[in-house]
Amino acid sequence: MAEPPLSIFNRPIVGDTLKFLSSPALWSRELSKRGDVVKAYIRGIDGLKMSTVYHLSGVEGLKAFYDEKNVARGSIDTPPDPYLFDNYLFVVPKLNLEAHKIRKGILLQVVHSPENIDRFIETIVSLSQGFIETLSAKIKDGKLAKIPLNTAIRQFTARFTAKYLWSYDDADGIFIRKQYEAINDISSVPLKLPFFAYNDGIKIAKWLREFSYSRLAEHRLEPDKYNDTMKLLMNAVPRLTDEELILELNHLLFAINGLSSTATGAIIKLLQHKNTEIYGKVTAEIENNRELLESFNNNQSINGKKIDEKFPYLLNVIRESLRLYPVAPMQLANSVREFQVEGYKIPKDVIVIGAIYGNGFDPKLYPDSEEFRPERFEHEITNTTSGYEYSSFGAGDISTSHRCAGQPAALSYCVYIIARLLAKFEISLVDSNQSFSWTTAFPRPVNECPVEIKFKS
Numbered sequence: 001m002a003e004p005p006l007s008i009f010n011r012p013i014v015g016d017t018l019k020f021l022s023s024p025a026l027w028s029r030e031l032s033k034r035g036d037v038v039k040a041y042i043r044g045i046d047g048l049k050m051s052t053v054y055h056l057s058g059v060e061g062l063k064a065f066y067d068e069k070n071v072a073r074g075s076i077d078t079p080p081d082p083y084l085f086d087n088y089l090f091v092v093p094k095l096n097l098e099a100h101k102i103r104k105g106i107l108l109q110v111v112h113s114p115e116n117i118d119r120f121i122e123t124i125v126s127l128s129q130g131f132i133e134t135l136s137a138k139i140k141d142g143k144l145a146k147i148p149l150n151t152a153i154r155q156f157t158a159r160f161t162a163k164y165l166w167s168y169d170d171a172d173g174i175f176i177r178k179q180y181e182a183i184n185d186i187s188s189v190p191l192k193l194p195f196f197a198y199n200d201g202i203k204i205a206k207w208l209r210e211f212s213y214s215r216l217a218e219h220r221l222e223p224d225k226y227n228d229t230m231k232l233l234m235n236a237v238p239r240l241t242d243e244e245l246i247l248e249l250n251h252l253l254f255a256i257n258g259l260s261s262t263a264t265g266a267i268i269k270l271l272q273h274k275n276t277e278i279y280g281k282v283t284a285e286i287e288n289n290r291e292l293l294e295s296f297n298n299n300q301s302i303n304g305k306k307i308d309e310k311f312p313y314l315l316n317v318i319r320e321s322l323r324l325y326p327v328a329p330m331q332l333a334n335s336v337r338e339f340q341v342e343g344y345k346i347p348k349d350v351i352v353i354g355a356i357y358g359n360g361f362d363p364k365l366y367p368d369s370e371e372f373r374p375e376r377f378e379h380e381i382t383n384t385t386s387g388y389e390y391s392s393f394g395a396g397d398i399s400t401s402h403r404c405a406g407q408p409a410a411l412s413y414c415v416y417i418i419a420r421l422l423a424k425f426e427i428s429l430v431d432s433n434q435s436f437s438w439t440t441a442f443p444r445p446v447n448e449c450p451v452e453i454k455f456k457s
Contacts, residue, residue: 015041032358057355258327329357
């Protein structure tokens with residue numbers, strides 16, 4: 001088997017370290033252009049030594065990455081590269097082979113059952129009116145109000161997460177602040193070196209675990225008091241250990257919080273296309289379904305399927321935005337055997353990266369990939385594809401692979417929040433060139449995306 005091509009950023013002594021540190025996502029995107037398999041060297045992942053990394057993208061690359069016979073994710077607590085996974089272990093349960101099959105079965109049958117997804121939507125709707133009222137209060141005498149849009153959506157998402165997962169009403173805002181810190185620090189460059197925010201993320205992740213254990217104790221004292229995700233997982237069959245249950249909740253916590261950037265990203269792209277057919281189609285969908293949105297506010301016939309059916313074009317806007325700004329631009333794993341991709345050898349016991357972000361710019365999959373074109377999800381990328389072309393939620397079959405089982409609920413969440421905001425407010429970007437920062441592992445709108453809002457006339 002041949003050796004894969006070397007990264008274009010490889011330099012003597014430092015390898016790809018400098019480029020990786022400056023922006024893991026942009027580094028990954030450039031490597032994807034070089035081929036589906038690229039070899040790189042990064043210093044700092046395992047102490048100060050140089051680590052060999054294999055970067056996989058494209059359909060064949062991601063098929064190999066998501067094959068559990070090849071790699072293990074979230075189960076690495078021993079050398080060769082334990083440091084990389086210190087935080088990862090706090091938010092991702094063991095995902096190898098039989099353990100993953102059991103876990104996926106629990107998630108699909110319990111957490112992501114139609115009934116629980118409806119409860120997910122009901123929780124959004126029940127809290128959204130307070131969110132709208134908070135924003136409305138910032139508009140004085142009908143004048144424009146300037147707000148950081150991403151901050152507002154993140155605060156709402158954090159409050160929703162506390163309610164949905166633990167039935168926790170965060171009146172003092174402490175839990176929201178801790179979630180903020182955790183997302184910021186754990187999403188930073190995953191190097192365990194002095195002065196890196198990642199080290200602070202480890203401490204905050206431990207705080208979140210302690211919080212979850214305290215909520216678990218309260219649920220056991222008064223089991224009939226709660227109707228939330230923790231209770232569902234407590235009653236799951238086969239029974240989860242306390243540690244497995246907490247890992248699942250932390251995993252859901254970080255996944256749901258990532259949706260704030262997803263919703264903000266879709267709004268940014270819409271506002272940047274305000275004078276185009278794209279914005280017109282979305283606003284037409286919202287106007288045609290105002291009555292439906294009001295019925296949801298009155299707790300009538302709430303369900304995710306109805307939301308998706310009524311807003312198909314907005315749904316494609318969100319999918320296209322996720323292609324450009326996925327919640328997690330890459331996934332990390334460790335190879336558990338030697339395998340090959342397109343004739344290239346991947347050795348055992350090396351770090352392997354699945355390029356979610358880079359895959360979205362593969363010209364073979366996405367012609368004119370730099371363009372924002374929601375229509376591509378009506379034609380080029382459809383449900384008849386292999387499951388590896390669109391990887392913003394992971395890849396493969398949702399019932400068996402590592403594709404996120406929460407994808408339907410996540411998309412419904414974003415559709416509803418965006419529709420509610422655009423139905424109530426006229427929103428304009430302060431900077432028409434608003435962009436995202438890729439200096440951390442998760443995309444973040446620069447300056448939290450300042451916008452001006454006023455009531456719709």
